[in-house]
Amino acid sequence: MGSARILAVDDERATCEALAEMLSSWGHKVEVAFDGHDALRKAGEFRPDVVLSDLAMPETDGLWLMRQLREELPDCPVVFLTGRGTIDAAVAAIKEGAYDFIEKPLNIARLKVCIERALEKKETQREVQTLRRRLKQLGQQDLIAQSGVMRKVGELIEKVAPSKASVAISGESGTGKEVVARAIHNLSLRREKPFIAINCASIPATLIESEFFGHERGAFTGADQRRPGVFEMAHGGTLFLDELGEIPIELQAKLLRVLEEGRLRRLGGKVEIEVDVRVLCATNRDLKQEIKNQRFREDLYFRLNVFQVHLPPLRERREDIPILVQHFVEKFGGDSAKRVTGVHPEAMEVLKSHDWPGNIRELRNAVERAVILCDGELITREHLPPDMAGKSPERHSFRLPYGLSLDAVEREYILGSLQRNGNNKARTAEILGVSEKTLYNKLNRYAAEARQQGQGVAGGLIKAAGGEGSSGSGEADFR
Numbered sequence: 125m126g127s128a129r130i131l132a133v134d135d136e137r138a139t140c141e142a143l144a145e146m147l148s149s150w151g152h153k154v155e156v157a158f159d160g161h162d163a164l165r166k167a168g169e170f171r172p173d174v175v176l177s178d179l180a181m182p183e184t185d186g187l188w189l190m191r192q193l194r195e196e197l198p199d200c201p202v203v204f205l206t207g208r209g210t211i212d213a214a215v216a217a218i219k220e221g222a223y224d225f226i227e228k229p230l231n232i233a234r235l236k237v238c239i240e241r242a243l244e245k246k247e248t249q250r251e252v253q254t255l256r257r258r259l260k261q262l263g264q265q266d267l268i269a270q271s272g273v274m275r276k277v278g279e280l281i282e283k284v285a286p287s288k289a290s291v292a293i294s295g296e297s298g299t300g301k302e303v304v305a306r307a308i309h310n311l312s313l314r315r316e317k318p319f320i321a322i323n324c325a326s327i328p329a330t331l332i333e334s335e336f337f338g339h340e341r342g343a344f345t346g347a348d349q350r351r352p353g354v355f356e357m358a359h360g361g362t363l364f365l366d367e368l369g370e371i372p373i374e375l376q377a378k379l380l381r382v383l384e385e386g387r388l389r390r391l392g393g394k395v396e397i398e399v400d401v402r403v404l405c406a407t408n409r410d411l412k413q414e415i416k417n418q419r420f421r422e423d424l425y426f427r428l429n430v431f432q433v434h435l436p437p438l439r440e441r442r443e444d445i446p447i448l449v450q451h452f453v454e455k456f457g458g459d460s461a462k463r464v465t466g467v468h469p470e471a472m473e474v475l476k477s478h479d480w481p482g483n484i485r486e487l488r489n490a491v492e493r494a495v496i497l498c499d500g501e502l503i504t505r506e507h508l509p510p511d512m513a514g515k516s517p518e519r520h521s522f523r524l525p526y527g528l529s530l531d532a533v534e535r536e537y538i539l540g541s542l543q544r545n546g547n548n549k550a551r552t553a554e555i556l557g558v559s560e561k562t563l564y565n566k567l568n569r570y571a572a573e574a575r576q577q578g579q580g581v582a583g584g585l586i587k588a589a590g591g592e593g594s595s596g597s598g599e600a601d602f603r
Contacts, residue, residue, distance in 0.1 A: 127151045128243050131170060133163040133177035133189065134205070143176065150236065160184025164192050172200060174242045179204040179214055179225065187217055194221065199250070201242040205230065267300075267307055268451050271441040277304070280433050285311035290383075290428045292368075293406040295435030297554045298483030301406035302364060304433055309362040314402060317361030320354050325367035325559035333375055334391050337382070343392025355388055358401045367559050368428070369409035369420060376421045383427050403428060408557055438480040438487060445476050448484065452491035453503065464495050467503045474505055478512055481555045489551075535570055538563070 130152045134140035137158060144154040155170045157163035161184060163177065175193060179186040190202045201223035206214040214225035223242050226235055267278055284291055285308045293301045302321055309319045327335050334343070338353035354363055365371075371379065382388045383403060387396045405428050414420035438445065449467055457464040467475070471494075480486055494507040528536070542552045553563040 127153060128173040128239075129153045129155070129170060130239070131155050131157060131163060131167055131172035131175045131177075133157045133160070133175065133181075133186070135159055135178060135181040139178075146232070147176075147239075152239075160186075160189040160192070163189055164196070167193060167200075168196055171197070173246055174239060175200055175202045176239070177202060177204055179206040179217065180210050187213070187220070190217065190220070190222060199246060201245055203238055203242055267303065268448055269441070269444045270447055271443045273436050273441050274444060277433060277435065280431075281307050281311065284308065284431045284433070286313060287431075288402060289430040290402070291404045291431045291433055292429045293404060293433045293435065295406075295408065296437045296483055297408050297557055298485035299435040299437060300484050301435060302366060304435065305362070305364040305404045305406065308404060309364075309402075312362065312402070314361045318358050319362050319364070320358040321364040321366065322354050323366045325370040325561045329372050332372065333378070336375070336379065337388045338390040338393075340390050340392035343390070347392070350390070353388070353390070355382060355399045355401055356397065359399050360401075362402045362404060365403065365405040366407075368405040368407045369411060369414055370559055370561060373419055373421070376424050380421065380424045380427060383424075438483045442476055445487070446472060448487060449475055449491055452488055453495060456492045456495040460495060462495055462498065463501055464498050464503060465501045467494075468505070471503050471505045471508060474508060474512060481557075482551070485554060535566075538566060539570070542567075 130147050132140055132143045132147065132154055133156070134143065135158055140156045140158060144156050147154045155166050155172065157166050159181060163175070167175065175189075175197075177186040177189055186202075186204050193200060193202065202221075203223055204214055204217055204225040205228055206225050207228050211227070214222075218225065223245065224238050226238060267274070267281070269275070269278070281304060291305075291308060293304050295301055305321065306319060309315060322335065324332065334347075334351070334353065336353045336355060338351050338356055339347050341347060341350050382399070386400060387398055389396050411420050411425050411429075415422050415425060449472065453464055453466060456462075475487070475490070482489075490509055490512065491503075493509060494503040497507045498504075538552075538556065541556060542549070549563055549567075550560055553560045556563065
């Protein structure tokens with residue numbers, strides 16, 4: 125416990141002086157006062173980090189002192205010393221803002237722990253004030269929003285960031301879940317340590333355990349050297365697990381053990397390694413439904429879902445579109461040395477009325493494209509993507525005959541969406557709200573079915589979309 129300034133207050137001089145002697149022996153700087161008025165005066169001069177006061181004193185009791193100190197030193201924790209007859213008053217004092225109370229005769233060990241925790245609380249409050257100022261600065265760079273719903277998100281981030289709690293960030297693809305994760309890390313006490321982000325959907329099932337926990341040399345074929353996993357790399361800092369729902373069910377038990385015990389063993393390793401990692405996660409899946417379908421462990425869900433931050437889709441926060449657009453205009457205009465300064469009102473109306481199935485990521489891409497095409501100062505309607513600008517309305521829909529099964533409708537919709545997006549699988553997966561891994565699996569299954577049925581044209585489209593090179597079983601090879 126480091127040195128701190130402590131004001132000890134008790135109307136019994138012998139008790140107060142004995143308390144001061146003990147606190148001084150612990151390395152603290154101590155000032156004493158024998159009544160509330162004396163304590164208030166000395167608090168203004170001494171500026172204590174903690175006030176340790178008797179609750180029951182004549183004329184001005186401890187509760188009166190705490191109320192007065194709230195005006196002078198609002199962040200200073202107050203710990204009350206109380207006799208058996210004043211327990212109810214001590215509980216009332218806690219409700220009114222006291223940090224804690226300790227019964228007389230004093231338990232020295234408990235007193236020491238209480239002071240340590242009170243000092244930790246004060247330091248955290250000091251950090252929170254600094255982090256709140258940084259949050260405003262961060263809002264200029266990352267959490268760019270002016271809508272009420274996003275202000276609430278910002279307030280949640282501000283509250284949870286200084287804690288150690290796991291945070292589950294939910295929202296559609298492209299809403300900025302990793303941006304929120306980085307904001308939480310940057311506003312936390314771990315901000316000087318690593319921030320590691322990993323997309324669970326992008327890792328082959330055969331390699332995900334090694335990616336998480338690392339491996340020793342010779343642990344499996346191809347493991348020619350020791351390699352740390354993301355938990356080790358994030359030690360002391362923050363690990364962001366995106367697409368959490370893609371983690372195989374058989375690996376979830378090992379992940380839960382690491383989260384609960386803070387220890388892991390590399391693949392092929394014989395010793396356990398301690399890791400101190402704060403885990404943030406995100407998914408656009410309904411994990412409660414995944415639990416019902418026995419594809420996700422309920423205990424892991426509750427371990428990671430300590431605190432929730434939900435990001436609304438862009439279509440539910442349209443008032444943020446103009447400020448986001450301007451931010452991207454300035455970013456891409458500066459990157460490309462263009463003269464673009466803003467967006468024509470007509471083009472802005474188009475942007476504001478679009479449904480943005482890809483959310484902020486789609487908006488970002490649209491503005492980047494527009495900046496590239498624009499030769500003047502203002503982005504106009506003609507610089508926007510054709511389907512958005514209304515030049516090709518027929519591409520907004522496609523017709524299906526009656527009588528198709530749901531599987532067939534899904535197949536035609538996925539292939540139609542893929543064709544509309546120029547066979548861009550990443551963008552198609554974003555718009556459909558599925559992971560790229562899921563999309564690849566479906567495309568390869570369609571390709572296998574097409575080969576079996578001899579559908580040359582459809583099979584060719586699916587092959588071009590992502591079925592080429594797939595195994596006979598129709599499963600994608602992600603290695």
